[in-house]
Amino acid sequence: MTESVNFNVIGTIDSPYKEKFAIPRQPGIVTAAQGQLRLTGLANNDELVRGLEQFSHIWLLFVFHGTQSQGWKPLVRPPRLGGNKKLGVFATRSTFRPNPIGMSVVKLDRIEQCSAGQNNVGQKTSQVILHISELDLLDGTPIIDIKPYVPYADIIENAHGGYAQNQPSNNITIIFSQAALQTLADNITLYPSLQSLIEQVLKQDPRPAYKQNKTDDKIYGMSLYHFNIKWQMSDLSTLQVMTIEATTNHTV
Numbered sequence: 319m320t321e322s323v324n325f326n327v328i329g330t331i332d333s334p335y336k337e338k339f340a341i342p343r344q345p346g347i348v349t350a351a352q353g354q355l356r357l358t359g360l361a362n363n364d365e366l367v368r369g370l371e372q373f374s375h376i377w378l379l380f381v382f383h384g385t386q387s388q389g390w391k392p393l394v395r396p397p398r399l400g401g402n403k404k405l406g407v408f409a410t411r412s413t414f415r416p417n418p419i420g421m422s423v424v425k426l427d428r429i430e431q432c433s434a435g436q437n438n439v440g441q442k443t444s445q446v447i448l449h450i451s452e453l454d455l456l457d458g459t460p461i462i463d464i465k466p467y468v469p470y471a472d473i474i475e476n477a478h479g480g481y482a483q484n485q486p487s488n489n490i491t492i493i494f495s496q497a498a499l500q501t502l503a504d505n506i507t508l509y510p511s512l513q514s515l516i517e518q519v520l521k522q523d524p525r526p527a528y529k530q531n532k533t534d535d536k537i538y539g540m541s542l543y544h545f546n547i548k549w550q551m552s553d554l555s556t557l558q559v560m561t562i563e564a565t566t567n568h569t570v
Contacts, residue, residue, distance in 0.1 A: 328361035329448075331380070331459040334515060338384050338456060340524040340540035343397060343411075345422045345454040347485070347522060350514035352427075355448040355461060362446050364431050367464075375467035376426045376450075381460045382418040390414045398482050401527030409480070423467055424450040492517045493552075494559045501545075501562040515542060520549060520557050541565075 332354040335341045342348045355378070357366070370376070393404040394412040407415055427449040434445040448464075494502070494513075502513050523530050525538065534551045537560065541547070548561045 325462045326360075327358060327381075327460040327462060328464070329355045329357045329461040331355055331453070331455045331457065331461065333453060333455050333457040333459065334542045335455065336457050336541040336543075340519050340542075341456060342454045342519065342522055344485075345424055346452045348454070348515065348518040349452050350511045350518050351453050352449070352451045352511065353453050353455065355450055355464075357446040357448070362444075364444075364446050367429055367446060367448070370426070370448075370464075370466060371429050373426060373466040373468075375423050376448075377463075377465040377467055378422050378424060378455070378461055379463040379465075380420050380422065380455065381462060382413040382415070382420055383458065383460055384456045385413040386418045388414065390416050390418070395527070396481070397527035398486070399527075400530070419462070422454055423452075423472075424455075425452045427451055486522075488521050488523050489555060490521050490523060491556045492520050492559065493556065495561070498547075498559045498562045501564075505545075505564075509543060512543070512545070516547060516559060516562075520559070523557075525551075 334351055334353065342351075357363070390407065391412075391414045392407060394407050394410055394414055395401045395404055396410045396412070399405070411420075413420070430447045430449060431444050432447065434443040505512060519540070519542070524540065525534065531554065533554060537548055537550050539546055539548045544565045546561075546563045546565055547559060548563075549557055549559045552558050
């Protein structure tokens with residue numbers, strides 16, 4: 319047996335999540351999150367995705383590039399358990415794994431092939447783009463494989479999910495300041511789902527696990543698209559979005 323295996327990156331993710339903080343801990347929870355998967359290298363060929371449009375969802379296998387340099391740990395603290403109990407990394411979906419590989423189910427909205435200009439010998443080139451949503455991936459995530467989601471095989475009835483059997487329920491009310499609402503209105507043409515995205519992300523309470531279900535007067539910030547969003551917990555059930563400020567990087 320070989321001790322190592324090399325993989326080629328077949329694509330890169332364009333995501334509204336510009337930093338690890340506030341990314342939902344599972345896919346499918348934040349339905350307003352939209353992104354793109356741009357195929358690269360030899361995988362940038364429409365023959366590789368022929369027939370994929372028949373499927374509503376796809377599996378993405380990817381590299382945790384945002385935490386890869388930090389190495390891995392045999393024991394980790396799952397946020398689901400409040401960050402206070404250690405479990406073996408293989409009993410969790412932690413990013414700190416012996417091989418920093420993740421898997422995620424995303425919704426496949428459509429497949430696009432568009433012109434990408436010319437190469438260095440003057441030949442026209444094209445770009446294959448998979449438009450996806452419901453993602454939980456950091457911007458720039460390298461993809462190493464794509465597989466169709468097959469319901470009859472991938473849905474296992476009566477499966478037991480241990481400590482993560484059910485989706486956490488967070489009854490948090492999200493309110494926006496007048497300044498934040500004005501920014502949303504000013505950007506509604508380019509970002510029509512921005513308010514829904516912010517609400518869905520914040521309803522998951524992205525604070526550190528040990529602070530959840532506790533009062534907290536700290537002002538937090540998160541980056542979505544090219545916006546820096548500042549927010550604060552008013553009480554245990556109310557969260558206020560204070561400001562939404564555009565950064566210099568205007569990437570949709």
